[in-house]
Amino acid sequence: MKAESMMAMTGAEPVLPRHESQDGRFSAAPLMFHFRPVRTCLVSAILQRLVTADAKAAMIDLIVAPNGWGKTVAASQVYHHWVEELKRPGLWLGLNRANTGSWALFTHLIARLDRVVADARGSPTPAGAGIEQSCPSHLAYLLERLPRPFLICIDNADYCAGNPESGDLPDFLAELVQTAPAGVHLLVTANRPTGSDLTAARLNNRLWLHGTADLALTEGEARQILEEGLHPVEDTTLNTLIARTEGWAAGLRLGRLLLDHAPDGATLANWLSGDAPDLRSWFDHHVLGAIPVETQDFLHHASLFPHFSAAQMAEVAGIADAPRHLSMLLDAGMFIIPVSAHEQTYRFHTLFLARLRSEAEQRIPAARRQECHRRMAQWSMRQGAWQTAIDSAIQSRDHGFISTVLEQAAPRLVQDQGRLQAYMQIVDDLLAQGISLGVEARYWYAFALSFQLRHASADTQRRRLADLLDATDPGHADFSHRLAHLLVAFAFLADDIPAAGRHAQAWLDAPTAKDPFDRGWVLSILAVHHLMSYRFAEARECLRKAAPMIREAGSPYLTAWCELIRGTVSIYEGNLSKARQIIDATLVAAEQSMGPEAEICDTICSIGSKCAFEQGDHLVARAWLERGLRSMDRHGTVGSSAYAVETAIAYWNGDETALSFQRLETLIGTHAPRLALTFRCLVARRLVQLGRVQDAEAVAREIDLDVRKAVLRNHRDEQPARFRDLLVMISIEVLHGRGDHAGSLKLAERELRRAKHEGRMLRCVRLELTLMSISFQTGRQPGALRHLLAALRQAERCGILQPFQNHRAVIAALVGSLGQRLESCFPTRGERAFVGGVLDLLGLDEGLSVPQPERGCVALGALSEREHELMQLVSSGMSNAVIARLLGLSENTVKWHLKNVFRKLNVVNRTSAVRRFIQDA
Structure with a gap:
């Protein structure tokens, strides 16, 4: 098939229009296509603006893109909808030939407008008033007399060129934009920038510019x-x-x-x-046919690299006129996509890049290409673009040069940017090619492997590094303390926190000069060691000592890591408001410095999801949870992963066949045994909350949990404090769920005293609410109210909301029988406002009588996983439209799901469904 005919079928070269001017230069109607156009987001947006635009000003949409991006298709769709469906007046003017004189275009447009005005008046346009035909003033005269609103579409406006023989007219497009009165809207397409001065329209907020990014199909x-x-x-x-x-x-x-x-x-x-x-x-x-030979040489050299700039091409490829070539290509509307406007760097469209690289390999000698790659690697290192530096060095195929670049890039890529996965993949590929690693490259490879949960491989690399240092340069003798530093990381990431604490303290006590990054990192591990035992003051002291080391190291990765630990300390204490501030700021800073795909950002989101969930911010919690889970199987710690697992199970509806649940099981399979046990414990807790006490007891037996003693049978190893607390909470809830109030009361009161002593407010709130429920179930209503008030006071100080939803039925009963407004029990305005917020969250109206809950838990009902997810969003206050966008559904589908939920919950409206859902959950 010939290229021309084939591309015509794809829409790049449409068939001839229905109406043309006599000389074939102009089209009077949109082009017809041999395919059904797709209604794109851009077309919808332009039409929406046209329909809702007021008559106070003209509106101009300018679409600039190279051939084949669909700008004519988009303009045609807008015009057809405007004229044929909305039945509004419009005019289409397509330019068919390049270098069409501006005078000819001016004359043609005026003639077309003259006929429109005559048709609207029912008589020819009067030639009086001293207005000369085919001049700018006559154009203004006609535009003022058009029926409003009116749409003028001009296709291929860049084909218009000045006509020296007839005297240059003012810039055609600028004149039209400046002259268009209120209610006359312009839609203009061009293959390249027109050079027209549209500053006034832009400053007046009347100009909408669209490029390839807007035309690119979703x-x-x-x-x-x-x-x-x-x-x-x-x-x-x-x-x-x-x-x-x-x-x-x-x-x-x-x-x-x-x-x-x-x-x-x-x-x-x-x-x-x-x-x-x-x-x-x-x-x-x-594309290439109109490009000068010397500019094509620029294109071929630029195609060697993932992105390029004029300065880079001048130095790396030695092209002296690089700025001129790049400017000409941008003006020509080439397939070039901006990467960074600030740095003025660009890349080629994927398909165009393949075309250029194929020709570059034929036209540029291999030795020249390799030299360009070496220069690119050196350029990139000076710019701090370490990933590009390594990639370019690899392209040079010079093994010695690759090793040299990797030695310099490894610490920057790993310790500064936190790109452990990318670095590990690079080294894996180099080792497979038989390329040897230097000391620095191998050291950071072992460090990255440990974080990527490849503990055996990491230890093997550490041993090889030790052997390498013993057998080679004795000048590396002071490197031994860095090998000891790796032992700290290995123990921590293998979830042996006691060993990590011992190794960290020994490393810090050793009288050896220490790198700031290493010292800051080890202090952060020691802080986690203290945190896991609830020694909050000691954890903060380690972070305080690490602060100057962090600043000196200048590593965004280490900075984010230590700030995340600081936020986690606040979560352990239950101060969610403070923790959320730290986590929000840390995530923003990490994304700005390392990019949103950095693995440390996923770790931040894992822990942040727990914080947002406990605050009742479910939209953020779900979004962060998804980010936390996406790399959990290849990066992170047991502690951070446990937070994501806890949040995920909190949203689980009890269906073990659900894809989300099975995905979680698969992810957990790559972690340490403690996370698997944590997962089963959390499943048991959630089953109790769903009213499935017998199923929860079955899980407890499966993990060998003695719920009376709150310990795992036949597990003699000392459990981390946080895991031990989880076992206790499960035991309390299982005992309470099966009606053993004495056993649950004994454990809960003991744990509340301990939590208060440790200063852990979130745990205190949970235990106070559990004691409230036990007291209520055993007929001690005053005691139940006392525990509720205590929980509210503690929660208000720390911004804790979610635990109250798990006890909604008992709280409803206490509020209904109180005889006064619950807010009146609190002296300060802040406390009263917080209590009101909790009641609103629970959907409790204190003016109405609230039915007493049944003894025991109430099951949620046979909601599907999607219906349960839907009701979580509905109960957070989202509209159907927002929920539809979030779930990728239509509003009608959301309404259909809600009707099914109403039927299953035996309710008649949205409010009743939310109250029932919250109560049963």
Whole structure:
């Protein structure tokens, strides 16, 4: 198939329009396409603005993008909807030839507008008033007399050029924008920047600029194109095509066309690149054909790198006129995508990059390419772009140079940027190629392996490093203390906290010069060691000592890690308000310094999800939970992972066949045994909350838990304090759930005294509420009220909300029988406001009588996993529209699910459903 005809079918070169001017330069109607256009987000946004725009000013939409991005398709859709569906007046003017004179365009537009005005008046436009035909003043005269609102679409406006023979008119587009009166809207497309001065419109907030990023089809829109063909396509093939085309409409339609003629869609999707014969011809004709030879050389050299700038190309490739070449390419609307506006760096579209690299390998000698890669590595190291430096060194294929770059980049990539996964993958690949590692590179490889939960491999690397130092340069003798530092990390990440504490203290006491990063890191481990035993003052003291080391090391990774520990101390104490402030600020700083994909950000989200959940901020808790889980199987500590597991189980509806539950089980399988035990304990707790006490007891027997003594039978090892507390809380709740109030009361009162002594407010609130429930169930209502008031006072100081939802039925009964408003029991305005907020959260109206809860727990009902998730969002106050966006559903689907929930809960409206859901949960 010829490239021209094929690309016409994809939409890059549409068929001729229905109406043209006599000389063929202008089209009077939108182009017709041999496919069904997709209604994109951009088209919807423009139409929404057009429909809702007031008549106080003209509005201008300017779409600038290279061939094949669908700008003409988008403009056509807007015009058709405006004229044919909304029945409003408009005018289409398409330019068919490049270098069309501005005078010819001006004359043609005025003639078209003259006919519109005449038709609207029912008579020819009067030629009087001294207005000369085909001049700017006459254009203004006609625009003022158009019916309003009116839409003018101009396609390929950049084809307009000045006409020296007839005297230069003022800039056509600028004149039109400046002259357009209120209610006359413009939609203009161009293949490259027009150079028109539109500053006034931009300053007056009347100009909307759109580029390739706006035209790029979303995944859903791309799927509509790819699913239009003759044969069904596998999801993996669709995903590959979407990724390779980056939303480029013509590329997607080409892919769809080829799929219908390919025996193997997956092979074709992987084969599709800019060097494929048909796309190669298209790029050569439409893109590279108008590029000077010397600029093509710039393109070929730039294609060697993942991104480029003018300064970089001047130094790395030795291209003296690099700024001029880059400016010309940007003006020409090439397939170049900005990476950083501040640094003025760019990258090529994926398909165009493949086309250029193929030709670069033929035109640039191998030795020249390798030298460019070496220079790029050196350039990147000076810029602090360590990942790019390593990648470029690898491309040079110079093993000695690769080793040298890696020695410098390893600590920066790992200890500063926290890119452990990326570094580990790099070294794995180099080792597989037989490239030897230096001391620094191997040291940070062992460090990264330990964090990636590959403990055996990490220890093997540590031993090899020790052997290497013993057998080589004696100048590395002072490196032994860094090997001891690795022992601290290994013990901590293997969940041997007591050993980590011992190794950390011994390392700090050793009279050896220590690197600031190493010292700050070991102090942070010692802080965690103290924290796990609830020695909060000692933990904070370690962090205080680490602070100057952190500043000196200048490592964003270490900074985020120590701030996260500081926030976790506040969570252990139950001061959720303070913890949330620290975690929010830490996450923002980490994302800014290392990027949102850094693994430390996932760890922050794991712990943050627990904090947000206990505060009742479920939207944030769910979002952070998802981020925390995404890398839990390859990064993190048992402690941080346990927080994510606890939050996930809190949202679980009891269905062990649910995909979310099975995913959690799979993730936990990669961690230390304590996390697996923690998981089973949390499952037992959640089953009690769901009213499934017998199932909870079965889980307790499975993990060999003696609920009377709150210990694991046949486990002689001392358990970390936090895990021991979890065992106690499960025992209390199981005993209470099966009606053993004496046993649960004894344990709860003992634990409350201990929690108060340790200063742990969140645990105090939970235990006070548990004692409230026990007192109520045993008929001691005054005692129950006393525990409720104590829980509210402690919770108000720390911003704790979630535990009250688990006791909603008992609180409702106490509030209903109190005889006065619950807020009146508190002296300060802040406390009264907090109590009011708790009652609002529980959906309790103190003016209404509240039915007494049944003795024992009330089961939630047969809600599906999706219905349970839906009611969690509804109970947090979200509208149907917000829930639909969050879950990726339509509003009608949300309404349909809610009707099913109402039926299952035996309620008639949303408010009743929320109250029943909260009560039963």
